[in-house]
Amino acid sequence: MDRHDDFREFVLARQQGLMRTAYLLTGDAHLAEDLLQSVLIKVARRWSKLSGDGSPEAYTRKALVNQYISWKRRPQREVLSADLPEHGTCHDDAALQRIMLRQALAKLAPRQRAVIVLRFWEDLTEAQTAEALGCAPGTVKSQAHRALARLRALAPELAYLLNDPEIVEVAR
Template identity: 40%
Template sequence: MAGSFEEWVLGAQGSLINYAYLLCGDREEARDLVQEVLSAVSRRYDVIVADGNITAYAKRCVTNAVISARRRARPVLVSLTHEIARPAESDKVPDKMVAWQLCAELPPRQRAAVVLRFWEDASFAEISQLLDIPESTARSHVHRALATLRERLGDGAEETA
């Protein structure tokens, strides 16, 4: 049996906030979403702990909260035709910044799958469990996200298995 809710929160909060931040891209929104999730989890902590991995459950709740927040926001989508300009060597933006900007444009479930796969180093089976989707859908989300990122980067790289 796991320890108390408070003990679990002390150990898991950093990971949950980082995960939420990578999904939503805003530090304050990430903290707010995690707070909401922890509040909901606290009410059912004993049941969730008895059922299995509470951290996986909380990450799934964070993913769902980010997706729900995006749906409520209802952004206006505009088709952009301008190609991303490659900066001169002297004004290059770090690759991590470019990757972050491109990932932020992915649909929420694809972004969640990419974050889980490459940041959290989760297997497709773990992604499947965390997002409550079939493993084949987890693979598809990652594949489509990578294809979109390659297309946006315009590097023409061959796809790998």
């Protein structure tokens, strides 16, 4: 058995979930791939310690968030367009809602976006989100509350999604 077999199994089992998290953080499939690849390289280097702890997924998720925030702090060389597709293209309502939500998420501060992704898409508890972000659960609550308020202001047409009682209750 190769010493990297456990790591390969971990990646194969969690790759889709980690890629989804990376995509939701970055909003771009190519950047998400780059983010996940750079994080998995770091995880592979520390695998012997991580696999013994029993929490490689939590470490990997935290590394994704930290690397994403670190990337956002660097000056960007490319300017990505956040404009809606041209009117000649036919999209259903769900696709347009996803585009609008993605645009609004892109305007959040990196930590707010990370809180929204981890709490509502990854369905982590406040404690798990706090652990992944390296902050207190109260900070997660306040960041979620501010992020949802900002999303309501940025995308009022999606208010019905953001006024879901379950989401509002979780953010309090």
